[in-house]
Amino acid sequence: MTLRIYDSKAQSLRDFTPLREGHVGMYVCGPTVQSSPHIGHLRSALVYDQLRRWLVYRGFDVTFVRNVTDIDDKILVNASDSGERWWALAYRYELEFTAAYQRLGILAPTYEPRATASVTQMQDLIARLIERGHAYPAPDGSGDVYFDTSSWPEYGALTRQSRDHMEAAADADPRGKRDERDFALWKGHKPDEPADAAWESPWGAGRPGWHIECSAMSRRYLGAHFDIHGGGLDLRFPHHENELAQSTAAGDAFAEYWVHNGLVNVSGQKMSKSLGNSVYAADLLGRARPIVVRYLLGQAHYRSTLDYTPASISEAEAALERITGFLERAERRLAGTRFVGTAAEVVPDAFGRAMDDDLGVPQALAVLHDTVRAGNQALDSVDLPAAARAHAEVRAMAEVLGIDPRDPAYRRGQDESAAVGALDALVTRLLDDRQAAREAKDYGEADRIRAELTGAGITLEDTAHGTHWSLGT
Numbered sequence: 367m368t369l370r371i372y373d374s375k376a377q378s379l380r381d382f383t384p385l386r387e388g389h390v391g392m393y394v395c396g397p398t399v400q401s402s403p404h405i406g407h408l409r410s411a412l413v414y415d416q417l418r419r420w421l422v423y424r425g426f427d428v429t430f431v432r433n434v435t436d437i438d439d440k441i442l443v444n445a446s447d448s449g450e451r452w453w454a455l456a457y458r459y460e461l462e463f464t465a466a467y468q469r470l471g472i473l474a475p476t477y478e479p480r481a482t483a484s485v486t487q488m489q490d491l492i493a494r495l496i497e498r499g500h501a502y503p504a505p506d507g508s509g510d511v512y513f514d515t516s517s518w519p520e521y522g523a524l525t526r527q528s529r530d531h532m533e534a535a536a537d538a539d540p541r542g543k544r545d546e547r548d549f550a551l552w553k554g555h556k557p558d559e560p561a562d563a564a565w566e567s568p569w570g571a572g573r574p575g576w577h578i579e580c581s582a583m584s585r586r587y588l589g590a591h592f593d594i595h596g597g598g599l600d601l602r603f604p605h606h607e608n609e610l611a612q613s614t615a616a617g618d619a620f621a622e623y624w625v626h627n628g629l630v631n632v633s634g635q636k637m638s639k640s641l642g643n644s645v646y647a648a649d650l651l652g653r654a655r656p657i658v659v660r661y662l663l664g665q666a667h668y669r670s671t672l673d674y675t676p677a678s679i680s681e682a683e684a685a686l687e688r689i690t691g692f693l694e695r696a697e698r699r700l701a702g703t704r705f706v707g708t709a710a711e712v713v714p715d716a717f718g719r720a721m722d723d724d725l726g727v728p729q730a731l732a733v734l735h736d737t738v739r740a741g742n743q744a745l746d747s748v749d750l751p752a753a754a755r756a757h758a759e760v761r762a763m764a765e766v767l768g769i770d771p772r773d774p775a776y777r778r779g780q781d782e783s784a785a786v787g788a789l790d791a792l793v794t795r796l797l798d799d800r801q802a803a804r805e806a807k808d809y810g811e812a813d814r815i816r817a818e819l820t821g822a823g824i825t826l827e828d829t830a831h832g833t834h835w836s837l838g839t
Contacts, residue, residue, distance in 0.1 A: 369424065369722045371594075372669060374602065374624040375524050375610075379724055384593050385622060390421050390428045391592035393584040393621070395601055396478070398435040398576075399459040400444050402827075403466050403647040405663070405674060406630045406637060410598045412660060413627040413668040415472040415768065417596070420721050423713070423766050431587045432475040433580060434460055437482050437573055439537075442563060452563055453482075458825070466647040469656040470663075471768045477587045481574065485565045487582040488574045491616055492551045500615040501551055504542025509554020509570030512538070513577075513612050515547045521611045524624065525603045535604065537575060549608050550575035577608035584609075585618060595621035599629055628666075631673045645674060648835075652790040654679045661686055661769050667728055685735070689764060690771040692738045695745060696757040705750045709758035717763050727767070734763045793824060793835050801833070 369382040384390050394414045397407055414432075421428050436456040445452040468474075492511055495501035500517045504510040515521045515529055522529050529547060534540065538550035555564040555571040564571040574582075584592065590613075597606060606624065613620040629636075632643045650659055662682035666672045700706050713721075714737065720729035741756030764770035796815055803811040816826060824835050 369421075370724055371623060371625060372724050374626045377526070380623065382623065384426065385591060388425070388427060390426045390594065391588040392418065392421075392428060392430050392594040392596065393580070393588055393592060394430070394432045394595075395580055395597035395605070396432040396434050397460075397463050398438050398440065399456045399463060400438060400440040401459060403459075403463045404637070405632075405645040405647065405650055406598065407463065408466060408470060408647055408650070408659070409630050409663045409672055410627050411467055411472050412470060412664050414596050414625075416664060416668070416727060417594075417625070417725055418473065419766055419768060420725065424722075428476070429588065430473075430476045431584065432478055433583050434463075434478060434480045435576065435579060436460065436480045437563065438576060442559060445560075452560055462647070466651065469651060470660045471656065471773070479583045479587060481579040481583065484579070484583050484586055485574060487586050488578050489552075489565075489567050491578060491582050491585070491612070493568065494616045495551065495612060498615065498617070500612070502544065503569045504554075506542045507570075508539065508542050509552070509567075509572045510538055510542050510550060511552035511569050512543055512548040513551055513608065513615075514544060515549070515611070516545055518611050518615045520614065522607065524607045524610050527603070527607075537577075537604075549577060549604065551578045551612070577605055578612060580605070581609050581613045581616075581618075581620075584620075585613070590617075591619035592621060594623045594625055596625040596627070599626045602626055625668075627668045628671045631671055633675050634673060649790075654683065657769055657771060657773075658682045658686055664727060664767065664769070665731060668725055685731075686769065686771060688735065688738055689760065689769070692741050693757065693760060693772060696741060696753055699745055700750065700754055700757065703750060705754040708751070709755045711758045711762040711765070713762045713766060714759050717759075717766075721766070730763065730767070734760060734767075737763070793819065797826075797833050797835065 370379045371382050372378070373380045392414070394411075396411075397403065411432075414430075418428050418430050436453070441456050442452050445455040448455060450458075492501060495513065496503070496511070499514075501511055501513050504512065522532070532547050534546035535543075535549040538553055540546055551574070552567060552569055553572050553575055554569070555573070564573055584595070595606070595609075606626075610620060630645075631637060632645055635641060635643060637644055654662070658679060659682075662674075662678050663672065665682070665685075714733055717730050717733040720726040720733060723729070737756050737759050741753055741760065744750075744752035744756055761770060761772070765773075796819060800812045800815040803809070803815065819826060819835070826833055826835055
């Protein structure tokens with residue numbers, strides 16, 4: 367069966383045909399490292415890890431690029447609020463993202479460019495747009511450069527919106543814009559911004575706008591025309607719409623397929639800071655083993671909304687225990703027999719059909735669990751050839767999905783998870799003591815506890831909804 371994938375731009379399923387036979391170029395919008403990773407970041411990264419693993423299983427050579435946005439308005443604001451250098455804050459949070467990805471078994475990208483390392487390429491792309499009449503420097507001398515949305519008739523093609531019905535772009539000072547919907551390609555340096563957060567350019571010192579970053583980095587690492595562009599559903603507009611417009615207006619074919627993953631709700635509600643219901647990666651990985659978290663976040667179809675509840679962890683744990691229990695039972699029974707290693711570790715046809723049908727992980731998991739049941743029945747009836755086949759198929763399916771409990775990385779992860787859980791318990795107790803001291807107006811004791819945690823390399827973030835902690839660097 368041919369792999370079919372839902373193309374968000376076409377709004378339909380399309381047969382996947384790579385631009386170059388046997389090879390796939392894939393660009394995924396990575397994190398803006400302004401704060402700690404949350405469950406939505408993990409879900410998005412996991413979706414594209416699943417797609418990448420399946421493409422590799424199907425025999426493709428995949429060049430996988432996931433960027434890091436390490437210069438951004440919010441990074442500068444958060445660094446100012448915390449008293450850190452902006453680049454130090456960005457790197458600290460980048461390390462948190464990397465650690466969370468590694469613990470979930472998410473494969474490292476082929477390339478992981480930082481935006482700050484491709485500013486020259488961004489300036490080149492902006493210059494091409496100005497030359498072609500699709501961008502203009504602000505006439506007020508601010509140093510800002512904007513994309514002229516009225517110059518590009520295809521603007522709105524990704525999300526099928528009419529420009530007339532679009533909201534104003536709120537990414538820069540609108541005073542230098544010809545139209546409120548024009549978006550920033552380059553932001554002139556402001557007096558209250560750090561001097562090292564600016565680069566020289568033909569339009570004056572400044573820094574790139576968010577959207578131009580991904581257009582330049584994808585082109586640099588994958589070329590002007592590549593196969594798949596991925597990201598969260600929340601990025602379709604304006605980020606991906608603007609990427610598509612500026613890249614194609616500059617003369618690049620850009621992405622052949624657009625893939626977007628669904629978002630995460632928490633107990634039926636949209637996750638947001640205003641609701642105080644954000645689930646951070648460190649908290650989630652402190653509650654469950656990494657492989658359980660991976661199963662939990664990867665079990666729904668990638669385009670659907672995933673609803674997380676506290677009960678989700680125990681359900682995922684039970685599902686993995688069934689897989690682990692069968693594998694261990696089969697290995698004990700087959701040990702020393704002539705059936706060990708006789709079956710090739712190849713996924714069943716039904717699993718392959720499910721994955722080829724727009725990455726149908728829920729249906730693929732159903733095949734996996736059916737195979738576990740059949741394998742246990744084969745062991746019960748002492749049908750060792752059938753048990754060996756089931757064992758090999760379960761291993762193959764689990765490996766493709768990244769949930770093989772026999773993977774040594776997850777065995778190491780169990781020890782790490784226990785350590786994180788113990789640390790979380792100790793830090794939580796100290797935070798409770800600190801809160802009690804603050805409520806009793808014993809600010810000296812509260813400051814002492816904060817200093818103790820800070821001295822141990824733990825960063826605290828006080829919010830209206832409580833205190834969040836993370837490991838500092």
